[in-house]
Amino acid sequence: MPNPTAAILIIGDEILSGRTRDANMHYLAGELIRIGIDLKEARFIADDHAAIVATVNDLRARYGHVFTSGGIGPTHDDITAEAIAAAFGLPLDVRADARALLAAHYARSGTEFNAARLRMARIPEGAVLIDNPVSIAPGFSLGNVHVMAGVPNIFQAMVASLLPRLTGGRPLLSQSLRIDRGEGLIAAPLAALAAEFPDLGFGSYPFVQNGAYGSNIVIRGTDAGRIGQAMTRLAALFPAGA
Amino acid sequence: MPNPTAAILIIGDEILSGRTRDANMHYLAGELIRIGIDLKEARFIADDHAAIVATVNDLRARYGHVFTSGGIGPTHDDITAEAIAAAFGLPLDVRADARALLAAHYARSGTEFNAARLRMARIPEGAVLIDNPVSIAPGFSLGNVHVMAGVPNIFQAMVASLLPRLTGGRPLLSQSLRIDRGEGLIAAPLAALAAEFPDLGFGSYPFVQNGAYGSNIVIRGTDAGRIGQAMTRLAALFPAGA
Structure with a gap:
């Protein structure tokens, strides 16, 4: 429901x-x-x-x-x-x-x-x-x-x-990963990953810090296990410092 | 216009x-x-x-x-x-x-x-x-x-x-007065004053500070002279410390 x-x-x-x-x-x-x-x-x-x-x-x-x-x-x-x-x-x-x-x-x-x-x-x-x-x-x-x-x-x-x-439902859970690269570099692999997990929401929130572009990627859903799977894949796609 | x-x-x-x-x-x-x-x-x-x-x-x-x-x-x-x-x-x-x-x-x-x-x-x-x-x-x-x-x-x-x-119009001007009394005490005279100045907007924004109630009264309009007249009346209605 x-x-x-x-x-x-x-x-x-x-x-x-x-x-x-x-x-x-x-x-x-x-x-x-x-x-x-x-x-x-x-x-x-x-x-x-x-x-x-x-x-x-x-x-x-x-x-x-x-x-x-x-x-x-x-x-x-x-x-x-x-x-x-x-x-x-x-x-x-x-x-x-x-x-x-x-x-x-x-x-x-x-x-x-x-x-x-x-x-x-x-x-x-x-x-x-x-x-x-x-x-x-x-x-x-x-x-x-x-x-x-x-x-x-x-x-x-x-x-x-x-x-x-009030009667609620399933809490919306989320995890986020900060990626120190501009959205333009991560957009294509991120879209492909989002397509593999149609039950989850993938948001990309760009920022500028000290003149450098970065993005916070937020994965949302109601199933903690699925979010964890997607986050593991995301972290592997965009290793820190790479 | x-x-x-x-x-x-x-x-x-x-x-x-x-x-x-x-x-x-x-x-x-x-x-x-x-x-x-x-x-x-x-x-x-x-x-x-x-x-x-x-x-x-x-x-x-x-x-x-x-x-x-x-x-x-x-x-x-x-x-x-x-x-x-x-x-x-x-x-x-x-x-x-x-x-x-x-x-x-x-x-x-x-x-x-x-x-x-x-x-x-x-x-x-x-x-x-x-x-x-x-x-x-x-x-x-x-x-x-x-x-x-x-x-x-x-x-x-x-x-x-x-x-x-973009083509704008007349800027909305405002003045505000902080009154250290709860809204319930000032509501009636404030409403009467607002009725005397139908061309202006009178907003009352209550707050609680250190356990005491107060209100910020904001008078808005496009005619600085009218706002000044209304603010003079407002200040006289609610003298500080009274």
């Missing part, structure tokens, strides 16, 4: 404007590999209601899971929860359990539970909360869409809450 | 597998802001022919420019040029000027110009070359799609070759 598939949707003007560099996609990609969910696509879009609705509806139809990051805080530019509810055609209202979590949190910290903060208790009908041990305001899963915060440490805590609920 | 719009398409298995963290999107986002091209969306997809064709055709229909990164080297997993040609329904062949550039480069460096390297001279019919002063193998523009390498220093050199050809 093939692994479940996934897409990541990162929502927020600050990344598209070049101001902030995203960290959440890279983090989640690494976590998904480990539990055997195949990440097929990632998208970055602005805090734009119509763009969020259209993108969520496109992605949730095409992939087993959609993970979103960003736009669920208390300020006016946090429009993700409304947009997800609209994408599913479901109402969005303050939910008692989410409100209770936040009320207890603000009572403990002696902070006012005001109208802006109450916005974070609005949950689309039928959603399952995602625990947020950092700042309490929960994320939520609606169908196959998992809606999480954008602040990296909160995002990571939510991912840790969510992933044990 | 509104600014031209753009999307970035980053092609490569290594980023979706969590192995490599992309740098090109962040770099290009910053460059586009400067010349007044509005980046609306970024996508990351695998080295998959059908996915590249479908995504390029979707994006080029919706945005003024599409910038791609990755998959134009000499190895078997470099399938971007074929896929772009297929997306446009155009033939892909070795082109004399691209071959001449590479032949001269390899002759100068005493390196064999083999069949794998010749693949990098395959250019879709009607494309305009994008100069690559680093490793010579060119990128190309086909219609509104600009196809560039994935290796960051080569990508950046190609962007520098390409951008002077």
Whole structure:
């Protein structure tokens, strides 16, 4: 049975404007590999209601899971929860359990539970909360869409809450070999080797270091023995220093 | 006249597998802001022919420019040029000027110009070359799609070759103010201020530092005077240390 598939949707003007560099996609990609969910696509879009609705509806139809990051805080530019509810055609209202979590949190910290903060208790009908041990305001899963915060440490805590609920497949394994030769020299034998192992993925990632060309060759698959066989052949094809 | 719009398409298995963290999107986002091209969306997809064709055709229909990164080297997993040609329904062949550039480069460096390297001279019919002063193998523009390498220093050199050809609009300017209070406390007055300046964008980006909540408020627009007015009001609303 093939692994479940996934897409990541990162929502927020600050990344598209070049101001902030995203960290959440890279983090989640690494976590998904480990539990055997195949990440097929990632998208970055602005805090734009119509763009969020259209993108969520496109992605949730095409992939087993959609993970979103960003736009669920208390300020006016946090429009993700409304947009997800609209994408599913479901109402969005303050939910008692989410409100209770936040009320207890603000009572403990002696902070006012005001109208802006109450916005974070609005949950689309039928959603399952995602625990947020950092700042309490929960994320939520609606169908196959998992809606999480954008602040990296909160995002990571939510991912840790969510992933044990999901059924993964076979983890994707990989080994890599650094070859201090340009891609142009290794391309033909590498292609021939890749053709011998059609069950594995062979990636070549060139680099330039101190003016010299090199390539990292990554072999990916779910069978450690096959990867080992291919890596042995690869190492023999391109001995170090040759 | 509104600014031209753009999307970035980053092609490569290594980023979706969590192995490599992309740098090109962040770099290009910053460059586009400067010349007044509005980046609306970024996508990351695998080295998959059908996915590249479908995504390029979707994006080029919706945005003024599409910038791609990755998959134009000499190895078997470099399938971007074929896929772009297929997306446009155009033939892909070795082109004399691209071959001449590479032949001269390899002759100068005493390196064999083999069949794998010749693949990098395959250019879709009607494309305009994008100069690559680093490793010579060119990128190309086909219609509104600009196809560039994935290796960051080569990508950046190609962007520098390409951008002077493109017509931008009004650069997006921004100012930001750090407020050492949680978003929940500032949300209501911030929303009211944003409503007074509908021509500007107000973003709130929360952070946690040493256990305390804070927010960076970013005001964006194309009119420096208006941004200054709004920033003066914002600073008065949230005086430091209050």
